[in-house]
Each structure stands twice: as structure tokens, then as C-alpha cells.
Amino acid sequence: MLFPTPTLTAADDHVLGELDRMRAALRHQVRSTPTKWTEGLRKYLTADAVAASNSIEGFRVATVDVEDLMAGERDVEVSEENREETLAYQRMMTYIQTLHDVEDFSYSKGLLNALHWMLQGHRHSPRKPAGQWRRGPVYVTDARDPSIAAYTGPDAKDVPGLMGELVGWLGTDDAAHPLVRAAMAHLHLVSIHPWADGNGRMSRSLQTLMIAREGVLAPEFCSIEAWLGRPGNTWEYYRELGRRGSEYLPDQDVSSWVRFNLTAYHQQAQTVRNRLDRSGRVWGMLSDFAEAQGSDERVISALHDVAMTGRVRRSRYEHAEGLSVQQAQRDLRDLVASEVLQPVGRTRARYYEAGPRFPEDALEAARTPMPLKDPYPK
Incomplete structure (x- = not known):
């Protein structure tokens, strides 16, 4: 048995209407x-989602470092464990992103287990098998x-049946809003917690995949993982899941869970819109600056990285x-000579940040904080 989808309130319908309009406007933008x-x-949003979702599980890597790891940088100062977790999650998310417009796509137990192998294959062991249902009890501490x-x-013997029910539900249309x-x-x-490990990230990734399959926005703009990874929101996330009880009891009202997610969708859409607006303003300012300095237009992308994320590496530029x-080396050397940028570190590990x-x-403009609206005003 799965949780029944709750009946939405008038307030929920209002928020969904706002979300539909926001997402359509963002798509046009x-x-x-x-x-x-x-x-x-x-690239930033993908890195931010990976960093945030991993941080919920205790693997903490800054978004800018995740961006560098995704770009193939080797000399990033992170632990080997965090590097492996970041790259594994990034590979799985990259695959999920490619599935958004596959014509003969279908959900299956095999697909979910394959995604789990991408995420947890580097940790595969007889005690915690990757890409296979768990064989014993599982606890969230x-x-x-x-x-x-x-x-x-739920008991391990019940997992195959529950996952079969879930896959069947995923393949049908119950007329509920896609979000x-x-x-x-x-x-x-x-x-259901069907695997020995990685269940939280798999669940958040499935949510991202379903929104991406809807086709309104590119997958990178769909995830709420970055929102969930903010410290205060992470505690609310744990608390909301905790309201479901200490064991699997699906015959209950989960309206508060839906409302929590609608808030996450709404505020993440605001965040993406604000960052896109801010990115455009910063690009325009840097374009004027480059023209006034007589610099080649191409250096704007390096300066934009520095303004928006704090640094740029030669390989990324x-x-x-x-x-x-x-x-690339010549352009960055010229920007250093003119004190627009300043280097940090040596040789392969070098990156550049804002100079005097x-x-x-x-x-x-890049650092100005933006307010977030609560879609459910008190």
C-alpha cells in the first residue's frame, strides 16, 4: 500500500497556479x-543540487568545488570520500537529465536499481549491495x-512488492498535478527505503526526474535539492518526514508533506529567477567594463564566473x-597584470579571484541578497 494523494485545499490550488505561471515565465526567460x-x-544549478543533496547526507563540498569537480578539475581540495560521492551523484544526475525527453521512456525496477548503482556502486559490498534491494532491516537514526x-x-521481504506497486503507480496518470x-x-x-544506503538522494532524484519528464523546464531548473540543502530547510525536511511516524504507515493524511513541497518548488523557482536576473545584470556591467578597458569580449565569461561564484580556473575559461x-593563459595573465584578477595557488591548483x-x-550586484516570498502567508 502507498500513501494516498491528498485532496488539495484552495490555498494549495492558488500556490500551484502561481507556480505554473512562474515556471512558464521562467521558461520564456x-x-x-x-x-x-x-x-x-x-552548470551552477546542477552543481548546487549535487552539493546540497550530498550535504544532507553529511558529504559537504562547496558548490564552487562541485563545479570544478564536474569540469574535470583534479586539484580540488576535498577529501577522497567527498570527491567520490560528488562525482557519483553528478554522473547519476547527468543521466537523469538526459532522460527528460526520451520518447520510449518508462519507469521500472531495473531503471531505479541502475540509478542506485550509479550512485552507490563505488560502495558496493555484500552487506550493503548497490543496485539491489536491501536484504535486511534499515533504520534512519x-x-x-x-x-x-x-x-x-518496512520488512525487507515486503520491499519487492512495494516497489512493484510504486513502479505501477509511476506508470499511470492519476490526474494529480505533476508537481x-x-x-x-x-x-x-x-x-519504502528499498536500499541499504542512498535512499534519500535516490528519492530526491526521482522527484527531479519526474518534474523534468513533465517538459516545462530543462532538468537543471527543476530540482528542489538546493532548497532542501539549506540548513533551516533541511531541519524542516527531517521534521516533515518525521511526522509520518517511526514506521511505515501509509494509511494517513500527508497534506502537510505536499504543502512543504509546494513551498519548496515556489521558493526555488524564485531563487532561480532571481539568479538569472542577477546574472544578466552582472553580465551587462562586465560587458561595459571590458569595452571601456579595450579587452576582448571573450574575457567577460571569466569575469562573470568570478563575480557570480567567487573564482575562475583556467581550464573552465x-x-x-x-x-x-x-x-586562455594569456588572457588571464593580462587580467592579472591589470589587477582585475589575482591568482591564488600554484600550477594546476591555481585559480583566479577578484583583484583590486x-x-x-x-x-x-552579484552579492546583493534577494528576498523570498512565502507562498503560504500566515
Whole structure:
């Protein structure tokens, strides 16, 4: 048995209406924005989702470091464990992103287990098999006291049947709004807890996949993982899951879970819209600066990375602009000589951050915080 999808309130319907309008507007905005801006934003959002979802599980890597790891940088100062977890999750998310427009796509137990192998294959062991249902009990410990089992998953012998029911539900249309269905899929999977490890990230990834399959926005703009990874939201996430009880009891009202997710969708959409707006303003300021300095237009992408994420590496600039190693090195050397950038570190680990003559207005625009609206005003 799965959790029944709750009947929405008038307030929920209002929020969903706002979400539909926001997402349609964002889709139009993305399509009308220069590719260089949106490509950078796509990479940032993917990295932010990976960093946030891993952080919920205790693997903490800054978004800018995740971006570097995703770009193939080897000299990033992170532990080997965090590097492996980041790259594994990134590979799985990259595959999920490619599934958004596959014509003969279908959900199956095999697909879910394959995704789990991508995520956990590097940790495969007889005790914690990757890509296979768990063979014994599983517990979620209390965040405040690991000796307390905050949640105990259903018996292992029941997992194949429950996952069969979930896959069947995924393949049908119950007429619920796609965002509500995605939230329910997250709850179903995390509650069944079918694997020995990686259940939280798999559940959040399934939610992302379902929203991406809807086709309104590119997959990179769909995930709420970055929102869930903010410290205060993570505690609310744990608390909301905790309201379901300490064992699998699907015959209950989960309206508060749906409302929690609608809030997450709404505020993440606001965040993406704000970052896209801010990115455009910063690009315009840097374009004016480069023109006034007599610099080649291509250096704007390097300066934009510095303003928006705090730093740029030579390899990322090289790939973004399709340059040779020598061209990228020469451009960055010139920016250092003019004190627009300053180098940090040596040889392969070197990156560049804002120097004394970096345009302050661009930095201020990039760092100006944006307010978030609560879609359910008190």
C-alpha cells in the first residue's frame, strides 16, 4: 500500500497556479537569454543540487568545488570520500537529465536499481549491495542522537512488492498535478527505503526526474535539492518526514508533506529567477567594463564566473570560450597584470579571484541578497 494523494485545499490550488505561471515565465526567460548566461546557470544549478543533496547526507563540498569537480578539475581540495560521492551523484544526475525527453521512456525496477548503482556502486559490498534491494532491516537514526532509530523501514521481504506497486503507480496518470505527483513519489520511495544506503538522494532524484519528464523546464531548473540543502530547510525536511511516524504507515493524511513541497518548488523557482536576473545584470556591467578597458569580449565569461561564484580556473575559461591553453593563459595573465584578477595557488591548483581593479558594481550586484516570498502567508 502507498500513501494516498491528498485532496488539495484552495490555498494549495492558488500556490500551484502561481507556480505554473512562474515556471512558464521562467521558461520564456531562459529561451530569450543568451546561451552563455544560461549555460553557466545550468552548470551552477546542477552543481548546487549535487552539493546540497550530498550535504544532507553529511558529504559537504562547496558548490564552487562541485563545479570544478564536474569540469574535470583534479586539484580540488576535498577529501577522497567527498570527491567520490560528488562525482557519483553528478554522473547519476547527468543521466537523469538526459532522460527528460526520451520518447520510449518508462519507469521500472531495473531503471531505479541502475540509478542506485550509479550512485552507490563505488560502495558496493555484500552487506550493503548497490543496485539491489536491501536484504535486511534499515533504520534512519535521529539527527540529534544516532543511537535512536527515528524511522524503521518496512520488512525487507515486503520491499519487492512495494516497489512493484510504486513502479505501477509511476506508470499511470492519476490526474494529480505533476508537481504533486513528484512530491508523492519522493515520499513513497523514501518511506519504502528499498536500499541499504542512498535512499534519500535516490528519492530526491526521482522527484527531479519526474518534474523534468513533465517538459516545462530543462532538468537543471527543476530540482528542489538546493532548497532542501539549506540548513533551516533541511531541519524542516527531517521534521516533515518525521511526522509520518517511526514506521511505515501509509494509511494517513500527508497534506502537510505536499504543502512543504509546494513551498519548496515556489521558493526555488524564485531563487532561480532571481539568479538569472542577477546574472544578466552582472553580465551587462562586465560587458561595459571590458569595452571601456579595450579587452576582448571573450574575457567577460571569466569575469562573470568570478563575480557570480567567487573564482575562475583556467581550464573552465578555456572550455567556455573554446580557447587554446595558450590563449586562455594569456588572457588571464593580462587580467592579472591589470589587477582585475589575482591568482591564488600554484600550477594546476591555481585559480583566479577578484583583484583590486575588478569592477565593484558588478561584485555588489552579484552579492546583493534577494528576498523570498512565502507562498503560504500566515
